[in-house]
Amino acid sequence: MTEETYDVIVLGGGPGGVAAAVRASQLGGRVGLIEGETLGGFCMNRGCIPFGHMMIASNILGGLPLGKEMGLDVKEVLKDYSALIKRQNGLIDFMRMGVSGTLAKNKIKIIKGKGRIAGSGKIEVDGQTFLFRKLILATGAKWLKPDFPGADLEEVINSDDLLRLEALPKKVLLFGESPWLIEIAQFLNRYGTQVLLATKDKRILSMESQTIASRLRKVLKGEGVEIKTQAEIVAVMKKEDGAHVDLSSKDGAETVVVDRIIHLERAAALKDLGLKTVHLDEEGPYIQVNDRMETRADGVYAVGDVTGDPSGHYSHRASEGGIIAAENAMGKKAFMNPKTMARILFTQPQVACLGLTGKEAKGQGYDVMVGAAPFSVNPFGMIIAENEGIVEVVADKRFGEILGVHILGRNASEMVGQAVLAMQMEGTVEELARASFPHPTLSESFAEAAREALGRPIYLP
Amino acid sequence: MTEETYDVIVLGGGPGGVAAAVRASQLGGRVGLIEGETLGGFCMNRGCIPFGHMMIASNILGGLPLGKEMGLDVKEVLKDYSALIKRQNGLIDFMRMGVSGTLAKNKIKIIKGKGRIAGSGKIEVDGQTFLFRKLILATGAKWLKPDFPGADLEEVINSDDLLRLEALPKKVLLFGESPWLIEIAQFLNRYGTQVLLATKDKRILSMESQTIASRLRKVLKGEGVEIKTQAEIVAVMKKEDGAHVDLSSKDGAETVVVDRIIHLERAAALKDLGLKTVHLDEEGPYIQVNDRMETRADGVYAVGDVTGDPSGHYSHRASEGGIIAAENAMGKKAFMNPKTMARILFTQPQVACLGLTGKEAKGQGYDVMVGAAPFSVNPFGMIIAENEGIVEVVADKRFGEILGVHILGRNASEMVGQAVLAMQMEGTVEELARASFPHPTLSESFAEAAREALGRPIYLP
Numbered sequence: 034m035t036e037e038t039y040d041v042i043v044l045g046g047g048p049g050g051v052a053a054a055v056r057a058s059q060l061g062g063r064v065g066l067i068e069g070e071t072l073g074g075f076c077m078n079r080g081c082i083p084f085g086h087m088m089i090a091s092n093i094l095g096g097l098p099l100g101k102e103m104g105l106d107v108k109e110v111l112k113d114y115s116a117l118i119k120r121q122n123g124l125i126d127f128m129r130m131g132v133s134g135t136l137a138k139n140k141i142k143i144i145k146g147k148g149r150i151a152g153s154g155k156i157e158v159d160g161q162t163f164l165f166r167k168l169i170l171a172t173g174a175k176w177l178k179p180d181f182p183g184a185d186l187e188e189v190i191n192s193d194d195l196l197r198l199e200a201l202p203k204k205v206l207l208f209g210e211s212p213w214l215i216e217i218a219q220f221l222n223r224y225g226t227q228v229l230l231a232t233k234d235k236r237i238l239s240m241e242s243q244t245i246a247s248r249l250r251k252v253l254k255g256e257g258v259e260i261k262t263q264a265e266i267v268a269v270m271k272k273e274d275g276a277h278v279d280l281s282s283k284d285g286a287e288t289v290v291v292d293r294i295i296h297l298e299r300a301a302a303l304k305d306l307g308l309k310t311v312h313l314d315e316e317g318p319y320i321q322v323n324d325r326m327e328t329r330a331d332g333v334y335a336v337g338d339v340t341g342d343p344s345g346h347y348s349h350r351a352s353e354g355g356i357i358a359a360e361n362a363m364g365k366k367a368f369m370n371p372k373t374m375a376r377i378l379f380t381q382p383q384v385a386c387l388g389l390t391g392k393e394a395k396g397q398g399y400d401v402m403v404g405a406a407p408f409s410v411n412p413f414g415m416i417i418a419e420n421e422g423i424v425e426v427v428a429d430k431r432f433g434e435i436l437g438v439h440i441l442g443r444n445a446s447e448m449v450g451q452a453v454l455a456m457q458m459e460g461t462v463e464e465l466a467r468a469s470f471p472h473p474t475l476s477e478s479f480a481e482a483a484r485e486a487l488g489r490p491i492y493l494p
Numbered sequence: 495m496t497e498e499t500y501d502v503i504v505l506g507g508g509p510g511g512v513a514a515a516v517r518a519s520q521l522g523g524r525v526g527l528i529e530g531e532t533l534g535g536f537c538m539n540r541g542c543i544p545f546g547h548m549m550i551a552s553n554i555l556g557g558l559p560l561g562k563e564m565g566l567d568v569k570e571v572l573k574d575y576s577a578l579i580k581r582q583n584g585l586i587d588f589m590r591m592g593v594s595g596t597l598a599k600n601k602i603k604i605i606k607g608k609g610r611i612a613g614s615g616k617i618e619v620d621g622q623t624f625l626f627r628k629l630i631l632a633t634g635a636k637w638l639k640p641d642f643p644g645a646d647l648e649e650v651i652n653s654d655d656l657l658r659l660e661a662l663p664k665k666v667l668l669f670g671e672s673p674w675l676i677e678i679a680q681f682l683n684r685y686g687t688q689v690l691l692a693t694k695d696k697r698i699l700s701m702e703s704q705t706i707a708s709r710l711r712k713v714l715k716g717e718g719v720e721i722k723t724q725a726e727i728v729a730v731m732k733k734e735d736g737a738h739v740d741l742s743s744k745d746g747a748e749t750v751v752v753d754r755i756i757h758l759e760r761a762a763a764l765k766d767l768g769l770k771t772v773h774l775d776e777e778g779p780y781i782q783v784n785d786r787m788e789t790r791a792d793g794v795y796a797v798g799d800v801t802g803d804p805s806g807h808y809s810h811r812a813s814e815g816g817i818i819a820a821e822n823a824m825g826k827k828a829f830m831n832p833k834t835m836a837r838i839l840f841t842q843p844q845v846a847c848l849g850l851t852g853k854e855a856k857g858q859g860y861d862v863m864v865g866a867a868p869f870s871v872n873p874f875g876m877i878i879a880e881n882e883g884i885v886e887v888v889a890d891k892r893f894g895e896i897l898g899v900h901i902l903g904r905n906a907s908e909m910v911g912q913a914v915l916a917m918q919m920e921g922t923v924e925e926l927a928r929a930s931f932p933h934p935t936l937s938e939s940f941a942e943a944a945r946e947a948l949g950r951p952i953y954l955p
Binding site for chain 1: 547574809908921928
């Protein structure tokens with residue numbers, strides 16, 4: 034059998050791999066993409082898309098009280114979970130077809146199977162060898178099993194398992210450090226599940242600004258989500274009435290009885306890729322890359338979840354990396370901007386954060402100014418009763434450089450795009466302060482927060 | 495009586511006047527603000543805020559079909575219009591108190607009454623004279639009466655009158671050129687009014703891109719709004735069964751019977767201001783200002799609706815102008831950016847446009863590239879069924895300058911803030927193409943539209 038040669042082979046058909054393959058093809062490369070499971074990766078099949086869809090449904094439920102305040106009184110809502118899952122599975126099928134179409138349009142060869150590097154310039158897929166000039170690894174992450182006694186019980190599940198349940202559990206314990214648990218907590222609570230959210234940290238959303246975290250916590254508690262901090266699962270035992278969880282937390286030791294324990298912990302997928310054949314480490318937590326997405330192996334790039342710890346496992350980081358890797362693989366010089374990766378949650382209100390918190394910035398030696406504008410005094414925020422929402426701007430006093438933007442509010446995930454552009458274009462807090470955002474919008478508070486940082490807010494009380 | 499002297503007197507307590515007064519005070523000025531009616535101006539009392547509020551209620555109704563697709567079946571919705579009006583009147587009262595508080599905090603003297611300039615450096619309010627070093631005119635706009643026979647009938651109303659109605663009409667004709675009519679049409683239709691929307695132009699939203707206009711038209715027609723173009727009201731006659739309107743349009747002549755005719759036409763409020771005493775023209779359509787908000791009269795500035803035709807009657811233009819005028823009045827050098835005024839509609843999907851359409855840009859001699867990305871192939875757009883939404887980017891081929899951005903979609907009013915910043919910071923279409931917007935969001939299509947303009951879309955089919 035003749036060995037096929039490609040300019041670029043991409044290993045993994047998730048958001049990073051697809052973007053990389055398309056971009057390499059656009060630049061004239063002969064491109065092959067290896068995928069052993071379904072196209073679209075974790076994000077499309079089991080992550081952002083299904084859970085984004087579920088969060089939008091949960092947001093519709095969460096919007097009903099505002100409607101009622103406005104005189105739109107809904108007498109009864111039937112929540113058909115199976116219809117929700119059916120719609121999202123249909124959407125995912127459709128999107129997968131879209132990915133296939135995109136790859137076909139760009140003349141990318143889809144190689145089905147599990148790829149394993151076989152030394153420099155070679156990769157094997159189910160016994161067949163393919164040759165490449167450049168390789169882009171986009172293999173994503175995999176689940177880690179928790180290590181508490183009882184972790185093997187069928188009651189201990191991850192989000193993949195949750196998606197497969199035909200009916201939602203009556204009572205769950207959500208446990209771990211992933212912010213994603215907060216989304217799932219709000220969703221399940223609104224769909225009638227009794228929810229206990231437990232984190233190992235001192236607070237939920239411990240990596241984000243204290244202000245954002247405490248305001249979101251207030252919303253969740255107000256909705257009936259129970260929260261435990263500094264928590265550990267000591268052991269889980271199966272009994273007739275459910276899973277008995279010995280839980281220690283700041284509140285002390287207790288035993289809670291639940292139907293399911295949802296635990297989310299992921300890490301870069303490094304095993305069985307043949308990394309050692311090109312002298313890459315497969316023991317490390319992830320594949321290290323520089324800002325051109327180059328690994329230490331010549332001609333081998335890596336993008337997405339395989340290149341970092343879970344705090345950076347975002348689809349947009351993967352797709353941006355894919356484009357950068359492809360351009361470098363095809364002889365251009367492109368660089369990843371490490372500052373513009375937004376961290377978002379589709380809770381209601383949404384969380385969208387970018388860059389440094391005030392505390393982090395101080396820790397890095399900046400002379401920091403912080404401005405905050407709550408949506409409770411923003412005209413549009415008042416219209417939509419966005420009472421806990423806020424936008425914070427963190428900047429360096431010397432040159433006015435914007436170091437971080439932190440948003441809690443409706444459509445924060447779209448609004449943070451303003452911060453992405455401002456930081457990408459190296460805008461200053463003075464420029465933000467002068468932005469003429471339309472009225473009435475939450476975005477106006479972004480400019481007001483910048484003015485507050487500069488000591489001249491116009492509207493803040 | 496001693497005449498009080500101010501560094502800056504602001505005439506008009508709407509968004510432009512308030513921003514001007516606060517900024518002038520921040521810069522150390524002794525500031526007086528003259529207002530004859532209620533603080534907050536047209537926007538807060540009768541414009542953006544009440545109608546924004548009504549549109550959000552209408553958006554909640556418009557979101558129910560998506561909920562149903564997702565398995566959230568609402569059996570019945572009671573629409574209590576009086577509760578809606580009561581909530582928004584309460585909000586407006588609260589916001590007015592906020593404005594009072596802001597003015598008090600900034601030590602701005604509120605002078606109640608109607609102000610009239612009395613020559614250089616002097617203004618009279620109810621017989622009392624106040625002296626100023628600088629004057630900022632922020633008097634807004636006033637209603638124009640239509641001139642067709644029957645225009646004086648009580649059935650012919652404007653939006654102020656609509657707000658005063660205790661119950662919504664059963665059948666209305668909305669007539670005029672204001673895009674605002676489109677918002678009101680959608681609102682009334684969703685609240686059960688039979689709506690006929692008639693425009694003098696060849697299409698609705700004639701000032702915006704053909705793509706945006708035709709897609710919005712499709713949505714409105716699908717919801718049951720009847721649309722007439724190239725329309726004129728020949729005459730209105732009151733009869734027992736309602737107002738009989740002789741209407742000519744592209745479809746020919748016809749008589750329609752309605753409860754109300756809503757006509758919106760506004761123009762700068764120039765009369766009785768004493769403009770002539772400082773040699774300013776009170777006959778022209780509006781007060782002409784330069785980019786420092788200076789009128790032709792020394793020390794007299796003007797901002798907001800009084801400075802332009804209705805296409806620029808936006809609150810954010812007024813407040814930006816207010817800040818610029820105040821800074822210049824207080825001895826700084828500040829300039830208005832004419833390119834970053836977003837034109838928005840709170841319809842569902844929302845409209846948010848900035849800068850030039852492709853056609854306008856060609857007309858101005860640019861070598862134009864246009865990229866468009868429909869939300870029907872955007873992952874988040876698919877989740878929320880944003881089937882008619884789209885984002886268009888218009889840019890100059892030579893330097894990649896972004897000339898216009900046109901959005902139809904959920905939260906376009908927030909998303910357009912990205913375009914505001916990009917154009918304010920003189921970003922290029924290449925920079926937009928590389929923006930790492932979070933996934934899954936509609937904002938991703940903004941980058942994709944930029945890539946399409948550059949001939950290298952990643953995901954578009």
